[in-house]
Amino acid sequence: MAYLTYVHFSLGGGSFCDLGDGLSCDIVNKSDYATILGIPIALLGFIYFLGIFLIAVFRFQFIFLRWTFFVSLVVLGPALYLTVVEMFILKNYCIFCELAKICILAVMITLALAIGVRSLERRSVMRAVVIALLLIAGTYLMQAAAQPAVGQYDAFAQCLSEKGFVMYGSATCTFCIRQKGAFGSSFQYIKNVECNKNFPGAQPELCAEKKIQYTPTWIKEGPERTELQRLNPGFIELEKLAEISGCTLKLSGA
Structure with a gap:
């Protein structure tokens, strides 16, 4: 223990x-x-x-x-x-x-x-x-x-994905788990790249190509994964993500 x-x-x-x-x-x-x-x-x-x-x-x-x-x-x-x-x-x-x-x-x-x-x-x-x-x-x-209510941040998560924000993370890192927990079930709408090669769907080559040293790292990408903006690694409050992205942080259906 x-x-x-x-x-x-x-x-x-x-x-x-x-x-x-x-x-x-x-x-x-x-x-x-x-x-x-x-x-x-x-x-x-x-x-x-x-x-x-x-x-x-x-x-x-x-x-x-x-x-x-x-x-x-x-x-x-x-x-x-x-x-x-x-x-x-x-x-x-x-x-x-x-x-x-x-x-x-x-x-x-x-x-x-x-x-x-x-x-x-x-x-x-x-x-x-x-x-x-x-x-x-x-x-x-x-x-x-x-825990966030089911679907509470669906619209916000979808907006982030539509604007090209991608989270590069690891299934076992503390801040990644905390970041996913902040979204609750709405995290399913986030574009997420798994960097830990021991987990299904992992893309360690892409993480290496993007020079991901710490997780989670949020990157705003354009066509063909062109990097437009990189946020500081680590857990980011949803309010801060909303401010950076321009997406409205509100309850889905509200």
């Missing part, structure tokens, strides 16, 4: 658990779904496992083991919710994230065997389950509120 925390904060891409399309620690850990109240989920996981280690070393007693089981049950809920996010929204899996969830299950099974299943009060288990469900609901609502 310490490594995943590092991946979350690193600006570049290409962690060693990036195995290509569908298996990318970078895409998962740098997505908008990788934080709760601004706190990286990987960091919360690191704190959890650190606590498990400290209890095992310094407080290996029945009462602490029992509470650790219930805490693990509560933590498992949001962890499994994020697996659903990986499956149906991000459509990418973080191998280390899934291994961490397996470790949580292993901790729970070990604790149940150590303290005895009968010592786990049914009422306490139900309370832990309810808390886990509330955390799942809270996580979903917070993350949903942070």
Whole structure:
């Protein structure tokens, strides 16, 4: 989890658990779904496992083991919710994230065997389950509120493409993921060139031809990809893109 925390904060891409399309620690850990109240989920996981280690070393007693089981049950809920996010929204899996969830299950099974299943009060288990469900609901609502509405910037994105603006990016770079997230579903209308050769549809030769050193880089192109204007690399606020391009930033259908 310490490594995943590092991946979350690193600006570049290409962690060693990036195995290509569908298996990318970078895409998962740098997505908008990788934080709760601004706190990286990987960091919360690191704190959890650190606590498990400290209890095992310094407080290996029945009462602490029992509470650790219930805490693990509560933590498992949001962890499994994020697996659903990986499956149906991000459509990418973080191998280390899934291994961490397996470790949580292993901790729970070990604790149940150590303290005895009968010592786990049914009422306490139900309370832990309810808390886990509330955390799942809270996580979903917070993350949903942070996402742009579906189609919110369709007209703006279409205008950028019509005026020749192209984004050269990488599926695993922090600022690219953030830039795509700012558009939400409307990013489908943006002309996007993938520079990471490990992903489908990548055009590394074109990126090299355009001398793309940092991603994302926005370029306004004319006929036959003639470069008319190049913006400074990095994440650009939509308001700034609107100012530069002359496209109106407004809600589609408004």
